[in-house]
Amino acid sequence: MTTDFTGGGDPRRSIELLWGLPPGPRPGPKPRFAVADVAAAAVEIADADGLGALSMRRVAERLGVSAMSLYTYVPGKAELIDLMFDRVLAEAPRDTVPLDEASGGWRDRLEAIARQNFALYQRHPWLLQVATSRPPLGPNVVAKYDHDLRAVDGVGLGDVEMDLVVQMVGDFVHGAARTAVAATQVAQRTGLTDEEWWERAGPALAKVYDPDATPIATRVGAAAGAEYNAAVDPSRAFEFGLARLLDGVAALIERATG
Amino acid sequence: MTTDFTGGGDPRRSIELLWGLPPGPRPGPKPRFAVADVAAAAVEIADADGLGALSMRRVAERLGVSAMSLYTYVPGKAELIDLMFDRVLAEAPRDTVPLDEASGGWRDRLEAIARQNFALYQRHPWLLQVATSRPPLGPNVVAKYDHDLRAVDGVGLGDVEMDLVVQMVGDFVHGAARTAVAATQVAQRTGLTDEEWWERAGPALAKVYDPDATPIATRVGAAAGAEYNAAVDPSRAFEFGLARLLDGVAALIERATG
DNA sequence: TCTTATCTCCTTACGCCGTACGGAGTTCGT
DNA sequence: ACGAACTCCGTACGGCGTAAGGAGATAAGA
Numbered sequence: 067m068t069t070d071f072t073g074g075g076d077p078r079r080s081i082e083l084l085w086g087l088p089p090g091p092r093p094g095p096k097p098r099f100a101v102a103d104v105a106a107a108a109v110e111i112a113d114a115d116g117l118g119a120l121s122m123r124r125v126a127e128r129l130g131v132s133a134m135s136l137y138t139y140v141p142g143k144a145e146l147i148d149l150m151f152d153r154v155l156a157e158a159p160r161d162t163v164p165l166d167e168a169s170g171g172w173r174d175r176l177e178a179i180a181r182q183n184f185a186l187y188q189r190h191p192w193l194l195q196v197a198t199s200r201p202p203l204g205p206n207v208v209a210k211y212d213h214d215l216r217a218v219d220g221v222g223l224g225d226v227e228m229d230l231v232v233q234m235v236g237d238f239v240h241g242a243a244r245t246a247v248a249a250t251q252v253a254q255r256t257g258l259t260d261e262e263w264w265e266r267a268g269p270a271l272a273k274v275y276d277p278d279a280t281p282i283a284t285r286v287g288a289a290a291g292a293e294y295n296a297a298v299d300p301s302r303a304f305e306f307g308l309a310r311l312l313d314g315v316a317a318l319i320e321r322a323t324g
Numbered sequence: 325m326t327t328d329f330t331g332g333g334d335p336r337r338s339i340e341l342l343w344g345l346p347p348g349p350r351p352g353p354k355p356r357f358a359v360a361d362v363a364a365a366a367v368e369i370a371d372a373d374g375l376g377a378l379s380m381r382r383v384a385e386r387l388g389v390s391a392m393s394l395y396t397y398v399p400g401k402a403e404l405i406d407l408m409f410d411r412v413l414a415e416a417p418r419d420t421v422p423l424d425e426a427s428g429g430w431r432d433r434l435e436a437i438a439r440q441n442f443a444l445y446q447r448h449p450w451l452l453q454v455a456t457s458r459p460p461l462g463p464n465v466v467a468k469y470d471h472d473l474r475a476v477d478g479v480g481l482g483d484v485e486m487d488l489v490v491q492m493v494g495d496f497v498h499g500a501a502r503t504a505v506a507a508t509q510v511a512q513r514t515g516l517t518d519e520e521w522w523e524r525a526g527p528a529l530a531k532v533y534d535p536d537a538t539p540i541a542t543r544v545g546a547a548a549g550a551e552y553n554a555a556v557d558p559s560r561a562f563e564f565g566l567a568r569l570l571d572g573v574a575a576l577i578e579r580a581t582g
Numbered sequence: 583t584c585t586t587a588t589c590t591c592c593t594t595a596c597g598c599c600g601t602a603c604g605g606a607g608t609t610c611g612t
Numbered sequence: 613a614c615g616a617a618c619t620c621c622g623t624a625c626g627g628c629g630t631a632a633g634g635a636g637a638t639a640a641g642a
Contacts, residue, residue, distance in 0.1 A: 071513065077525035085532040093610035094618020121599065134601080135620050143600065195455070199506030199513065200521065200555075203529060211545070212538035219540050225547035227564075233556075234496070234565035237503065241495025248457030255329065255457065263458065267335035271461060274343040280470035282477055287469070289483035297458075298491075306485075307492035313575040314568030351639035352589020379628060392630080393591050401629065589638075599628070609618075 071197050072148045075141045083145060084152050084204035097138070099129060104139045105149040109190070112150065117192040122146075147196060152204030154190045158182055158213060172319070173312055175217035176231070180239050180308050187243035191251065194244050218315075222323035231315055238311055239304075246300030260296060329455050330406045333399045341403060342410050342462035355396070357387060362397045363407040367448070370408065375450040380404075405454055410462030412448045416440055416471060430577070431570055433475035434489070438497050438566050445501035449509065452502050476573075480581035489573055496569055497562075504558030518554055 083101060107128045112120045122143060126133040140146045159182060187193055201207055214232045223231065253259050258266075277284040291297060341359060365386045370378045380401060384391040398404045417440060445451055459465055472490045481489065511517050516524075535542040549555060 077516070077521050078528045081525050081528040081532070087532070091610070092618065093608085093616065095608045095620080097619070122601080123599080131619095132621050134622080137601075138619055195453075197453070197502075197506060199510035203525070205532075208533070208538050208541055212541035215540045215544050225544045226551045229544050229548040230561055230564040231568075233503070233561045234568060237499025237561070237565060238492070238496045238569075239499075240502070241498040244455075244498070245491070245495065248455060252457035258335070263335050267339050267461070270336045270339040274339070274345070274463075275466070280466050282473045283466055283470035286473050286483045286487050290487040293484045303488055303491045303495070306488040307495060310489075310492060310572030310576060311496075311569060312572070314570070314572035317571040317575070318568060349639070350589065351587065351637085353591080353637045355590070380630080381628080389590095390592055392593080395630075396590055583642095585640100585642075587638105587640085590636090592633100592635080594632090594634105596631080597629100600626100602625080603623090604621105605623105606621085607619085610616085612614085612616100 071199070072144055072151065072202055075145055079141060080145055080148060081203065083140070083149060084202055098131065099139065101139050101149065102153070104129065104136060105146065105153050108146055109150050109153060112192040113190055117195045120192075148202035148204070151193070151196055151198065152202050152206045154186070154193065155204075155206040155210045157189070158186060158206075158210050172218055172221040173316065176235060176315065177308065177312060179214050179217045179232075180235050183236065183239045184243050184246075184304060187240070187247060188250075191247040194240065194247060222319055224322075227318070227322070231318075235311065238307055242300065242304040242307055245298060245303060249296075249298055249300045329457070330402055330409065330460055333403055337399060338403055338406060339461065341398070341407060342460055356389065357397065359397050359407065360411070362387065362394060363404065363411050366404055367408050367411060370450040371448055375453045378450075406460035406462070409451070409454055409456065410460050410464045412444070412451065413462075413464040413468045415447070416444060416464075416468050430476055430479040431574065434493060434573065435566065435570060437472050437475045437490075438493050441494065441497045442501050442504075442562060445498070445505060446508075449505040452498065452505060480577055482580075485576070485580070489576075493569065496565055500558065500562040500565055503556060503561060507554075507556055507558050 086101060089097070104125065108120060108125045111124055111128065122136055123133045125146070126136050129136075136146075140149070211232075214236075215228055218228050218231050256263070293299075294302070344359060347355070362383065366378060366383045369382055369386065380394055381391045383404070384394050387394075394404075398407070469490075472494070473486055476486050476489050514521070551557075552560070
C-alpha cells in the first residue's frame with residue numbers, strides 16, 4: 067500500500083482552508099456545501115472502508131455531486147486529507163482546565179493522553195497511513211498539541227524536554243496502534259482468520275523452518291504465542307510499553323527535580 | 325497516501341516464495357530470472373522513488389520484460405512487497421554471537437538494535453509505509469526477530485517480557501523513524517524548503533492563530549523551534565526517546581533481578 | 583520419436599484512479 | 613445591463629493492478 071501524503075500545494079491556501087474563514091459575499095452561485103461537509107463525507111468513507119477506498123469520485127458520489135465539483139472546494143486530494151486529519155483531532159477531549167495539575171499527577175495525565183491517542187487511532191485507523199511530513203497546522207492540530215503538553219507542564223521539565231516527551235509518547239503510541247489495528251483488520255482484509263492462516267501456512271513453514279537456526283526466536287515465539295493465544299496481544303503490548311515509557315519519564319523528572 | 329498491504333493471497337504460496345525453494349526441472353522454458361531478481365529490482369525502485377512509484381509496469385520495465393510476465397514469478401503486488409520486506413531485513417547485522425552477552429550489557433545491545441532499525445528505515449523509507457498485518461514470515465524476518473531478542477536474553481526477563489520489550493523498542497523506533505524520514509523528504513516532496521514554506525504560510529497563519537488560546541503550545545513551540553532551528557529535530561527526538569525508554573527497561577530489569 | 587501437459591512471456595482489455603481543460607449557467611458589483 | 617467571478621459538470625488523458633487468453637518452448641511419458 068502506498069501512503070497518502072498531506073499538503074502538497076500552496077501553503078497559504080492550505081492554512082486558509084484549515085482555519086475556514088467564513089466566505090464573504092461573492093459573485094457566482096452559492097456553494098452547495100461547506101468545505102467541512104466535504105471533509106466529513108471523506109472521513110466517513112475512510113472510517114468505514116479505509117484510506118484505500120477513499121477516492122474523489124466516491125466522496126463526490128456521497129455528496130451527490132460530480133467528482134470535478136469537489137475541486138471547487140478543495141485544491142486536491144492531499145489538501146482534503148489535511149482537512150480530514152485536522153477534523154478528527156477535534157474529537158480528543160480538550161480540557162482547557164487549570165495549568166497546575168487537575169487530576170492526579172503528571173503520570174496519570176500523560177497516561178491519559180496516551181490512551182486517548184491510542185483510542186483515536188482505533189476510531190480512525192486511516193490516520194496511521196497518513197504521512198504527515200509538515201503536519202497540517204489546523205486549529206485542532208494546534209489545540210491537541212497544547213492539550214498534550216499540559217500533561218507535563220509545570221512538573222520540572224524544560225520547554226524542550228516537554229516537547230520531546232510528548233513526541234516520544236506520540237511515536238510509541240503510533241507504533242503500538244499500528245500493531246493493534248493491523249491485528250484487528252487482518253482477518254477481514256485477508257478473509258482468513260489466524261487459525262485458517264496457520265492451517266495453510268503451517269505445513270509449508272514446517273518444511274523450511276529450522277528451529278535450531280534461530281533458537282531464541284523459536285523459544286520466545288512459542289512462549290509468547292502460548293501466552294497470547296495469538297501471534298501478538300496488541301493491547302498488552304501497549305500497556306507494557308506505556309508503563310516502561312512512563313517509568314523512563316519518571317526517572318527523568320526525578321533527576322530534574324532533584 | 326494509501327498504504328500498501330502485504331500478504332493477501334494464499335499463505336502456502338507466500339511461504340514458499342519467501343523461503344525460495346530451488347525450482348526442480350519442469351516443462352516449459354527456463355525462467356529468465358529468479359524471484360529474488362524481481363524483488364531486488366522492486367527494492368531499487370522503491371528506494372529511489374518511493375513506494376508510490378513502485379508499479380508492476382515499472383518493475384517489469386527495469387527487468388526488460390512485459391508487465392504481465394511478472395505474474396509468472398509472483399502472484400501479485402502484495403506478495404512482491406512481502407518479498408521486498410523480507411529481503412531488506414537481510415541487511416541487518418546478524419551476529420549469531422554468544423547467547424551470554426558479547427559486548428557490554430543489555431543496555432548497549434538494545435541500544436544498538438534500536439540504532440540498527442532506525443538506520444534501516446532511513447535506508448528504505450518505504451518500509452514505514454508497508455502495513456505488515458501478519459508480517460511475512462520469511463527467513464530474514466525470523467532471523468531479525470531472533471537477533472533482536474538476543475539483546476535481552478539472559479538478563480533476568482521472562483520470555484514474554486523479552487518479546488514485549490522488543491516490540492516496544494520496535495514500535496518506538498518505527499514512530500521516530502517516521503518523523504525523521506518525513507523531515508528529510510518533505511522539502512523534495514513538496515518542492516519547498518521549511519523556510520519557503522513558512523514564508524508563504526506564516527502571514528496567513530498570523531491572521532488566524534491566537535497565541536493565547538493555546539498558550540502552552542505557543543510557548544513550547546517557540547522554545548523548541550528556537551532550539552532545533554526547525555519544527556522538529558528528529559535525531560534528537562530519537563536519542564531522547566531511546567534514552568527514556570531504556571531507563572524504563574532498566575527499572576523493569578532491576579525489579580526482576582531484585 | 584511423437585504427444586501432451588505445462589511452463590514463460592506477451593498483447594489486449596477492463597475498471598479503477600487523480601485531475602487538466604473548457605463549457606454552461608448563476609450571481610454579484612458596477 | 614454588463615462583465616467578472618463563481619459553481620458545477622462532461623470529457624479525456626495517462627496512470628494503475630491484473631484478468632483472459634494466445635504463441636512458442638520444453639520437459640516427461642508413450
